[in-house]
Amino acid sequence: MLLIEDLKVELAGNEILKHIDLEIRQGETHILFGPNGSGKTSLLMTIMGYPQYKVTQGKIIFKGEDITHLPVNERAGMGIGMSYQRPPTIHGVKTHQMVRICAGKEKEVDVEGLAGQVNFTDFLGRDINDGFSGGEIKRSELLQLMAQDPAILLFDEPESGVDLENMSLIGTTIGKLLQRDFNIDPVRSQKERKKERTRMGLIITHTGFILDYITADKGQLLFKGEMTCASNPREIFRCISEVGYEECVKCAI
Amino acid sequence: MRNLEEMASKASDKKAALGPDIDLASYQSSPVPHDYIEDLTSLSEVDKQRMIISGVDAQERERCGTFVQKDTTVIHSCSKQEGIEIIPIRKALEECDWIHEYYWNLVAVDADKYTSKAELDLHNGYVIRALPGSKTIYPVQACLYIDKDGLSQNVHNIIIAEEGSELHIITGCATSPHAKRGLHVGISEFYVKKNAKLSFTMIHNWAEEMAVRPRSVGRVEEGGLFLNNYICMRPVKSLQMYPTTHLVGKGATARFYSLLVGSPGSEMDVGGRVFLKAEETKAEIVSRAITNSGNIIARGDLIGEVNGVKAHLECRGLIINGGSIHAIPELTGKADGVEMSHEAAVGKIAQDEILYLMSRGLSEDEATSTIVRGFLSVDIPGLPPQLKAEIDRAVEASDKDVL
Numbered sequence: 343m344l345l346i347e348d349l350k351v352e353l354a355g356n357e358i359l360k361h362i363d364l365e366i367r368q369g370e371t372h373i374l375f376g377p378n379g380s381g382k383t384s385l386l387m388t389i390m391g392y393p394q395y396k397v398t399q400g401k402i403i404f405k406g407e408d409i410t411h412l413p414v415n416e417r418a419g420m421g422i423g424m425s426y427q428r429p430p431t432i433h434g435v436k437t438h439q440m441v442r443i444c445a446g447k448e449k450e451v452d453v454e455g456l457a458g459q460v461n462f463t464d465f466l467g468r469d470i471n472d473g474f475s476g477g478e479i480k481r482s483e484l485l486q487l488m489a490q491d492p493a494i495l496l497f498d499e500p501e502s503g504v505d506l507e508n509m510s511l512i513g514t515t516i517g518k519l520l521q522r523d524f525n526i527d528p529v530r531s532q533k534e535r536k537k538e539r540t541r542m543g544l545i546i547t548h549t550g551f552i553l554d555y556i557t558a559d560k561g562q563l564l565f566k567g568e569m570t571c572a573s574n575p576r577e578i579f580r581c582i583s584e585v586g587y588e589e590c591v592k593c594a595i
Numbered sequence: 596m597r598n599l600e601e602m603a604s605k606a607s608d609k610k611a612a613l614g615p616d617i618d619l620a621s622y623q624s625s626p627v628p629h630d631y632i633e634d635l636t637s638l639s640e641v642d643k644q645r646m647i648i649s650g651v652d653a654q655e656r657e658r659c660g661t662f663v664q665k666d667t668t669v670i671h672s673c674s675k676q677e678g679i680e681i682i683p684i685r686k687a688l689e690e691c692d693w694i695h696e697y698y699w700n701l702v703a704v705d706a707d708k709y710t711s712k713a714e715l716d717l718h719n720g721y722v723i724r725a726l727p728g729s730k731t732i733y734p735v736q737a738c739l740y741i742d743k744d745g746l747s748q749n750v751h752n753i754i755i756a757e758e759g760s761e762l763h764i765i766t767g768c769a770t771s772p773h774a775k776r777g778l779h780v781g782i783s784e785f786y787v788k789k790n791a792k793l794s795f796t797m798i799h800n801w802a803e804e805m806a807v808r809p810r811s812v813g814r815v816e817e818g819g820l821f822l823n824n825y826i827c828m829r830p831v832k833s834l835q836m837y838p839t840t841h842l843v844g845k846g847a848t849a850r851f852y853s854l855l856v857g858s859p860g861s862e863m864d865v866g867g868r869v870f871l872k873a874e875e876t877k878a879e880i881v882s883r884a885i886t887n888s889g890n891i892i893a894r895g896d897l898i899g900e901v902n903g904v905k906a907h908l909e910c911r912g913l914i915i916n917g918g919s920i921h922a923i924p925e926l927t928g929k930a931d932g933v934e935m936s937h938e939a940a941v942g943k944i945a946q947d948e949i950l951y952l953m954s955r956g957l958s959e960d961e962a963t964s965t966i967v968r969g970f971l972s973v974d975i976p977g978l979p980p981q982l983k984a985e986i987d988r989a990v991e992a993s994d995k996d997v998l
């Protein structure tokens with residue numbers, strides 16, 4: 343479970359997150375909406391533990407432990423994983439090597455097999471993120487998360503810039519990762535499968551496309567650094583589409 | 596006929612154009628005898644280990660010939676493949692007439708006091724020659740080893756890839772653990788003839804108090820390819836070299852790659868210079884320098900003399916823990932239509948790259964070393980897998996020292 347209480351965050355001396363309360367329970371996936379610059383990426387980076395995002399108030403609890411001041415790699419070790427909006431290029435570090443790093447030291451990983459699932463086999467020999475197109479970055483990030491297999495997956499706009507064919511690939515893969523696919527299971531009923539769901543997700547989206555592929559438990563709207571409302575994700579999306587963020591915030595308050 | 600000795604004598608005090616001046620008189624040069632060894636596995640474990648890290652395998656696995664010189668004496672020299680000749684240079688000078696067409700033909704004997712020293716006080720060195728059309732499957736390995744403390748080792752090497760041949764050489768230079776202070780003067784002349792391919796990979800493992808002054812020049816004829824890799828990742832007191840290559844035949848190509856790591860107290864001044872003198876010639880110089888408190892000057896100089904040549908220079912430096920990197924890329928175009936470019940970048944490891952790797956589970960140290968290793972892993976097209984593996988191994992081995 344991820345619990346964020348009364349969080350304030352500063353970046354380069356500016357308060358970019360003013361008041362965040364958020365609770366993602368075991369097995370839940372939330373959708374995070376908000377206009378450009380509202381602080382969505384900042385929130386994910388803060389949860390991941392990027393040191394430039396300074397928590398000035400409040401705390402982050404994960405699996406019952408206060409992780410507010412834990413370094414990034416220890417959070418990764420506890421099962422927090424992130425798909426980035428703009429990941430850096432690392433020259434000389436190949437994509438297949440990166441996938442192996444994600445899997446951790448002990449785990450054997452079928453890099454080719456995983457890459458095949460997201461149509462990324464041809465990129466394994468390239469330096470990570472070097473010249474990747476917008477859509478390719480999304481598949482690369484997803485591939486890394488598949489290998490990493492974290493308990494909570496933070497997706498920063500997993501579908502922006504993705505073409506139609508790859509969209510369904512990415513959508514269904516994310517669904518699987520979050521244990522939200524509805525394949526018929528000979529042993530367990532859908533209800534049982536839902537109960538067994540453990541993975542958590544927090545997905546940033548502008549387009550709402552991802553909602554065509556996965557179900558989500560809640561939608562959150564971030565506006566000017568404040569988490570304003572939490573309700574049905576489709577409802578928030580409709581509201582934003584029809585009356586805009588500002589109105590939507592008002593109706594929530 | 597040139598009087599080499601006379602020319603050399605006149606230059607015996609001539610300071611080099613670059614690099615700190617070295618007092619030659621403070622080193623000994625008298626011969627150090629060692630027994631010839633038939634089977635390299637009978638070398639001491641310590642020597643073997645030092646050679647292995649320089650890419651020289653005592654069991655000669657996946658090698659097509661070996662040359663080993665210890666101090667001033669050749670202790671092993673043999674070729675295992677037809678068409679590949681490996682001859683100690685003193686022997687060649689006595690027995691082979693043809694050697695005189697090559698000896699001091701590219702490097703000027705009176706260039707500076709070091710070239711002078713190598714002529715007046717030559718210990719030995721190797722001549723490696725691939726006969727016309729012969730192709731090595733495995734590389735030839737050569738090792739210049741310094742065991743005696745305080746020695747000035749003066750060698751001269753000549754490498755000839757005859758027409759249509761393919762030759763790969765890995766050469767390791769190293770010191771034994773008890774040779775702390777010394778000087779290595781190494782002359783190398785490379786002849787790559789028509790349509791021949793030569794790859795030359797040099798791995799240096801010196802000691803903290805070593806001074807090193809290689810002097811090398813290559814000439815590449817029509818359709819020839821000269822691949823030159825240089826790796827120096829261990830401490831060295833003072834290293835200065837500026838190998839030069841002349842591309843004299845149509846379509847000749849030279850590619851230089853160097854990987855340098857500057858440790859505390861190390862001064863390195865390393866460059867590469869290529870003259871593109873014929874049509875359709877191509878040159879590429881790529882260097883990666885990392886400093887951990889050492890001082891590195893990374894030079895590169897490309898001179899395009901005829902229309903339509905292509906050349907690129909790339910120099911990247913990473914400062915890990917103090918020290919300096921001075922990148923000096925130079926381009927000179929002397930004709931219309933030359934296509935020449937360079938890029939240089941010097942900086943520290945980007946924090947966002949470290950954090951990205953940490954968010955995938957690596958510790959900060961692991962992330963840093965992954966980035967450093969990546970930085971040093973340049974793709975070198977045309978290099979045989981054994982040599983690629985040796986370079987990777989050298990990078991791997993230096994990794995711990997760097998961090």
Ligand SMILES: Nc1ncnc2c1ncn2[C@@H]1O[C@H](COP(=O)(O)OP(=O)(O)OP(=O)(O)O)[C@@H](O)[C@H]1O
Nearest residue numbers: 353354356358376377378379380381382383384385
């Ligand atoms: N280094 C920085 N210094 C100052 N302000 C910054 C810095 N980096 C980001 N910001 C600001 O922080 C605010 C929040 O940015 P963030 O990236 O979290 O927005 P976002 O909601 O993810 O937007 P988008 O939808 O465009 O991705 C923005 O106003 C941004 O300009």
Ligand SMILES: [Mg+2]
Nearest residue numbers: 382383427498
């Ligand atoms: Mg963003």
